[in-house]
Amino acid sequence: xxxxxxxxxxxxxxxxxxxxxxxxxxxxxxxxxxxxxxxxxxxxxxxxxxxxxxxxxxxxxxxxxxxxxxxxxxxxxxxxxxxxxxxxxxxxxxxxxxxxxxxxxxxxxxxxxxxxxxxxxxxxxxxxxxxxxxxxxxxxxxxxxxxxxxxxxxxxxxxxxxxxxxxxxxxxxxxxxxxxxxxxxxxxxxxxxxxxxxxxxxxxxxxxxxxxxxxxxxxxxxxxxxxxxxxxxxxxxxxxxxxxxxxxxxxxxxxx
Ligand code: ADE
Numbered sequence: 001x002x003x004x005x006x007x008x009x010x011x012x013x014x015x016x017x018x019x020x021x022x023x024x025x026x027x028x029x030x031x032x033x034x035x036x037x038x039x040x041x042x043x044x045x046x047x048x049x050x051x052x053x054x055x056x057x058x059x060x061x062x063x064x065x066x067x068x069x070x071x072x073x074x075x076x077x078x079x080x081x082x083x084x085x086x087x088x089x090x091x092x093x094x095x096x097x098x099x100x101x102x103x104x105x106x107x108x109x110x111x112x113x114x115x116x117x118x119x120x121x122x123x124x125x126x127x128x129x130x131x132x133x134x135x136x137x138x139x140x141x142x143x144x145x146x147x148x149x150x151x152x153x154x155x156x157x158x159x160x161x162x163x164x165x166x167x168x169x170x171x172x173x174x175x176x177x178x179x180x181x182x183x184x185x186x187x188x189x190x191x192x193x194x195x196x197x198x199x200x201x202x203x204x205x206x207x208x209x210x211x212x213x214x215x216x217x218x219x220x221x222x223x224x225x226x227x228x229x230x231x232x233x234x235x236x237x238x239x240x241x242x243x244x245x246x247x248x249x250x251x252x253x254x255x256x
Contacts, residue, residue, distance in 0.1 A: 020173050021051040021124035022166050023097025025089045027068060027131055029054045031159045040177065041170040050170050051124075053097055057081075060088035069132050078133030086139045090128065094143075098123035101145045103135060104158030104165070108147030111165055113188035115148070119165075120172040127165065129158030191244040193236060195228035 024032055032054045036042055044050055058066040062084070069079035090101060099122050102108075109115070119125055128135070128145060140147070150161040171177050187194040198209040212224045234241045 018098075018123070019048055019050045020120065020122075020169065021053065021097050021099070022162075022169075023053045023055065023093045023099075023124065023126045024129065024162055025055050025057055025086075025093055025127065026129040026159055026162075027057050028129075028157070028159055029056045032163070034159075034163050036163060036167060036170070039167075041167055044170055044173065044176040047175075049173055049175050052166075053093075055089055055093055055096075057085060057089045060085050060092065072133060076133075080133050081130055081135040083136035083139035083142075086128070086135055087142065090126070090139070090143050090145075093126045093128075097126050099125040101126040101128060101143055102165075103128040103130065103140055103145045103147050104150070104161035105130065105134065105147045106149050106152070106154050108149040111148050111150055111161075111168070113168075116165075116168040117172060120169045125165075125169075127158070127162040129162050131157040188240075190229075191240065191247060192229040193233045193240070195225040195232070 026032070033042060033045060033052055036052075037045070041050075045052060057068050061068050067082075068085045069081050072078065072080045094101070099119075102125055104127060139145075148161075148165065150164050155161055198213060202209050202214060210224065212220050215221070230241075230244075233244060
């Protein structure tokens with residue numbers, strides 16, 4: 001066994017609980033793990049730091065054409081995923097995978113870093129990916145499915161959103177990101193957007209790196225970065241800035 005394999009083996013033995021598990025329901029199983037397989041998340045998947053199960057919704061269809069959708073009651077464009085088919089798929093997913101059932105939809109609660117952290121702290125998630133116009137409302141109600149949106153725009157389906165959600169969660173899992181300190185410093189983790197970064201060369205096309213960064217004075221660097229993060233957040237995201245100020249003011253009033 002190589003040193004690398006021994007480390008992996010040790011990590012697997014030391015871990016008592018099963019890894020964070022994504023159970024994906026989709027009519028495009030070939031879209032998974034997709035880009036995740038080529039990145040940090042792919043390596044973590046190989047190392048069993050998380051697990052991915054993919055169920056093809058078509059396997060739960062009842063007719064010989066394997067249809068999963070039908071025309072909407074009340075008329076209108078597009079097709080709707082059938083409740084009986086999605087129900088059977090969700091039942092199978094719940095029997096296999098832990099965590100809340102989430103339907104990826106532009107109608108859902110916005111996926112924030114706070115929600116990503118909440119999901120990463122749990123055992124996993126069941127991710128229902130819709131295509132067509134959507135999923136019959138009754139099956140979402142019956143299974144207590146939560147809806148989550150990646151942003152205020154419409155994707156062609158839930159699959160790219162599920163991949164985005166998994167990417168955001170997996171990088172927070174223990175052992176996935178090499179430098180454990182970095183997630184705490186990045187955008188959103190402290191309620192602020194990130195400060196600007198610079199590397200060599202110190203002068204590039206007549207643009208110099210801010211002098212404080214080459215001063216070697218750690219406290220001054222820290223203060224400069226904090227100031228920059230605040231400036232950028234105030235300029236670009238007044239919504240986050242208002243939140244940050246509120247939290248900061250409330251924090252100041254609190255007993256230590
Ligand atoms: N499916 C289609 N658009 C979506 C979005 N913005 N977020 C999550 N799922 C989606």
